[in-house]
Amino acid sequence: MTQERVSENAAIRLSLYLRYLRDIREEARISSEQLAEALGTSAARIRKDLSYFGQFGTPSKGYIAGKLRHQIEKALGLDRVWPIALVGVGKLGRALLDNLISEKSRFRIRAGFDVNPDKIGRRIAGVKVYHPYQMPKIIRNEKIPIGMITAPAEAAQESADLLVISGIKGILNFSPTRVVVPSYVRSKNVDFTSQLEVMPYYIVNDRDLRRAAQD
Amino acid sequence: MTQERVSENAAIRLSLYLRYLRDIREEARISSEQLAEALGTSAARIRKDLSYFGQFGTPSKGYIAGKLRHQIEKALGLDRVWPIALVGVGKLGRALLDNLISEKSRFRIRAGFDVNPDKIGRRIAGVKVYHPYQMPKIIRNEKIPIGMITAPAEAAQESADLLVISGIKGILNFSPTRVVVPSYVRSKNVDFTSQLEVMPYYIVNDRDLRRAAQD
DNA sequence: GAGTGTGAATGTATTCACAGCA
DNA sequence: TGCTGTGAATACATTCACACTC
Numbered sequence: 001m002t003q004e005r006v007s008e009n010a011a012i013r014l015s016l017y018l019r020y021l022r023d024i025r026e027e028a029r030i031s032s033e034q035l036a037e038a039l040g041t042s043a044a045r046i047r048k049d050l051s052y053f054g055q056f057g058t059p060s061k062g063y064i065a066g067k068l069r070h071q072i073e074k075a076l077g078l079d080r081v082w083p084i085a086l087v088g089v090g091k092l093g094r095a096l097l098d099n100l101i102s103e104k105s106r107f108r109i110r111a112g113f114d115v116n117p118d119k120i121g122r123r124i125a126g127v128k129v130y131h132p133y134q135m136p137k138i139i140r141n142e143k144i145p146i147g148m149i150t151a152p153a154e155a156a157q158e159s160a161d162l163l164v165i166s167g168i169k170g171i172l173n174f175s176p177t178r179v180v181v182p183s184y185v186r187s188k189n190v191d192f193t194s195q196l197e198v199m200p201y202y203i204v205n206d207r208d209l210r211r212a213a214q215d
Numbered sequence: 216m217t218q219e220r221v222s223e224n225a226a227i228r229l230s231l232y233l234r235y236l237r238d239i240r241e242e243a244r245i246s247s248e249q250l251a252e253a254l255g256t257s258a259a260r261i262r263k264d265l266s267y268f269g270q271f272g273t274p275s276k277g278y279i280a281g282k283l284r285h286q287i288e289k290a291l292g293l294d295r296v297w298p299i300a301l302v303g304v305g306k307l308g309r310a311l312l313d314n315l316i317s318e319k320s321r322f323r324i325r326a327g328f329d330v331n332p333d334k335i336g337r338r339i340a341g342v343k344v345y346h347p348y349q350m351p352k353i354i355r356n357e358k359i360p361i362g363m364i365t366a367p368a369e370a371a372q373e374s375a376d377l378l379v380i381s382g383i384k385g386i387l388n389f390s391p392t393r394v395v396v397p398s399y400v401r402s403k404n405v406d407f408t409s410q411l412e413v414m415p416y417y418i419v420n421d422r423d424l425r426r427a428a429q430d
Numbered sequence: 431g432a433g434t435g436t437g438a439a440t441g442t443a444t445t446c447a448c449a450g451c452a
Numbered sequence: 453t454g455c456t457g458t459g460a461a462t463a464c465a466t467t468c469a470c471a472c473t474c
Contacts, residue, residue, distance in 0.1 A: 007443060015412035019392075031455065040395060043455095044445055051457055059451045060454040077415035092310035099391060099408060107411060146414055169421070170414045174407065176314060177234075180255060186417045188410055193314060195405050196322060196387060197230035199361055200292035202401045203384045222465060246433060258433090259467055266435055274473040275432045 010049040014072050017046065026066030032057075073106075083110040083144045085168070087159040088151030089119055089129055092174060096150060097125050110142050115155075132162055139166035146170045153177040160187070225264040229287050232261065241281030247272075288321075298325040298359045300383070302374040303366030304334055304344055307389060311365060312340050325357050330370075347377055354381035361385045368392040375402070 020038055024030070032043040032050075039046075050056055050068075053075040057063045073079050084100075086093050089112040100107050112129040114120065119129045130138060138144070147163040149156055153175050160179035163171055170186040173179045176193045235253055239245070247258040247265075254261075265271055268290040272278045288294050299315075301308050304327040315322050327344040329335065334344045345353060353359070362378040364371055368390050375394035378386055385401040388394045391408045 009443075011413045011416050012409060015409040016393075016406075018412070019409070033455080039393070042445075044447095045443095047455095047457065048444075055457070057456050059456045061452070062455065075416070076412060077419040078412065082415055090310070091306050091313065095305070095307035095310050096407065098306065100411075105408075145418055146411075148411075169418045172407075172411060172414060178231075178255070184421075186414065186421065188414070190405075190407050190410050191231075192311065192387075192389065192405050193320075194227060194230040194234070195403055196315075196361075196363075197233070197291060197293065198226045199385045199387060199401065199403070200297055201226050201290070203360055204292040206384070206399075206401065224465075248433080257467075259469095260465095262433090262435065263466075270435070272434050274434045276474070277433065 006052040007049070010052050011076065013041075013045075013049050014053070014076055017049075018069060018072050018076075018078075021065050021069040021072070024065050026064075026069075028065040029062050030065055030068075031062035034062075078106050080106065082107050082146055083142060084108065085110065085135070085139055085144045085147045085163070086112045086127065087132070087135075087147060087149045087163065088155065088175075089114040089116075089124055089127070090150065090152075093148075093150035094125060096148065096174070097127065101125065107146075110144055111138050113159075132159070135162050136166040139163070139168060144168070146172070149173045149175055149179065151175055221267040222264070225267050226291065228256075228260075228264050229268070229291055232264075233284060233287050233291075233293075236280050236284040236287070239280050241279075241284075243280040244277050245280055245283075246277035249277075293321050295321065297322050297361055298357055299323065300325065300350070300354055300359045300362045300378070301327045301342065302347070302350075302362060302364045302378065303370065303390075304329040304331075304339055304342070305365065305367075308363075308365035309340060311363065311389070312342065316340065322361075325359055326353050328374075347374070350377050351381040354378070354383060359383070361387070364388045364390055364394065366390055 016039060017035065020035065032046045036043040036046050054071065056068050056071050084107050086097065086109050097109055100109060109127050112124060112127045113132045113135055114129050115132060120131050122129055145168065147168045149159045149171060151159045156173060156175040156177045157179050160171055160173065160181055164181055164185055168185060171181060173187065173189045176191060178189045179187060181187045231254060232250065235250065247261045251258040251261050269286065271283050271286050299322050301312065301324050312324055315324060324342050327339060327342045328347045328350055329344050330347060335346050337344055360383065362383045364374045364386060366374045371388060371390040371392045372394050375386055375388065375396055379396055379400055383400060386396060388402060388404045391406060393404045394402060396402045
């Protein structure tokens with residue numbers, strides 16, 4: 001009954017639902033309709049998304065916020081701590097670092113890597129910074145599964161290569177280039193400049209306002 | 216022949232093609248096959264994406280890099296300068312600022328807004344910083360169409376509201392919350408923490424490696 | 431001969447609508 | 453009666469395959 005064919009987009013939306021569920025009372029009752037209203041989506045889509053991962057609600061009663069939250073977290077693998085390596089401890093890296101620290105998230109940045117000698121050996125926002133050549137050793141020893149690349153574009157691919165060599169499982173690339181990795185490593189290019197580049201298109205062709213609060 | 220029904224995702228991919236085209240010689244001949252190879256996608260998809268916007272190639276010859284680049288830029292509205300307002304001049308804001316300045320992009324950050332008195336009145340990376348109450352005046356006077364929100368989550372919605380009041384056309388929200396805006400404003404939530412939150416799911420269920428270099 | 435541009439075929443995601451349970 | 457969970461219907465996106473042009 002669970003997990004036959006999961007829409008590639010369903011998982012990412014679960015994390016969205018999660019964010020809302022974290023902000024409301026644990027014991028609160030909530031229906032797919034109310035959740036949809038709050039998030040600007042449709043009730044059917046929420047129920048369908050949830051159905052890919054299991055059955056979490058009670059007919060005629062809806063969902064209980066805290067319980068649903070737990071179950072989604074479990075489905076996404078967020079019921080344990082995920083150590084992270086940060087490659088490139090510049091402005092962007094530190095901005096993301098702040099975000100991850102401030103939330104009581106399940107992600108912990110365990111090591112930073114940077115070529116800048118002024119940073120190596122220091123702690124930045126509580127994170128020890130190493131030279132990239134130490135990556136394989138540290139990532140293996142600390143069993144770090146996820147790497148975030150916040151290096152400049154020129155260094156992105158070599159950062160990815162190093163992470164792969166180090167045995168990383170997944171890579172999130174925030175630099176404005178795409179990186180290519182072997183298929184046994186999960187990678188995601190989170191590219192905000194390309195998001196910016198399409199905005200003019202939507203503004204110029206603003207007849208396209210069929211679906212309202214979208215993204 | 217142009218622009219009947221454009222796949223919502225086609226536009227964003229064009230900006231990707233663009234990035235590659237900017238890196239090669241203007242006069243270079245390139246086929247959809249070669250472009251696909253370089254970008255890790257399929258030739259058919261590229262041709263289809265391009266076909267939504269016009270006819271850019273020559274049968275048996277392929278495309279000419281510089282010409283194709285120009286035509287895509289025109290199709291996306293990137294053939295002119297787009298002024299931008301940056302709301303929240305913290306680490307994240309400055310990181311994005313660096314990115315936009317370093318590229319010879321068509322985007323120009325014309326004003327920054329921040330509540331921090333130490334920043335107001337100063338120039339940060341060449342951008343003058345104002346108090347948010349000045350937003351309506353400045354955005355109107357400078358005719359700024361796009362706003363980027365890089366404020367903390369708590370301030371994101373009020374930042375969006377201010378931008379809307381100021382007559383902004385499009386909003387890119389980089390804070391880790393969603394913002395809701397009226398349907399006549401185009402908004403896009405670029406949410407990287409939710410990208411991180413699904414990574415564990417993909418790592419745990421790593422049988423899902425059907426499509427290789429994806430994102 | 432080589433490579434575009436595009437209808438037709440397939441695959442995937444979203445929405446509808448309702449049976450079934452509390 | 454109210455709301456979930458889900459097959460069936462629809463809408464949308466991608467891929468295939470080939471007619472057509474240089």
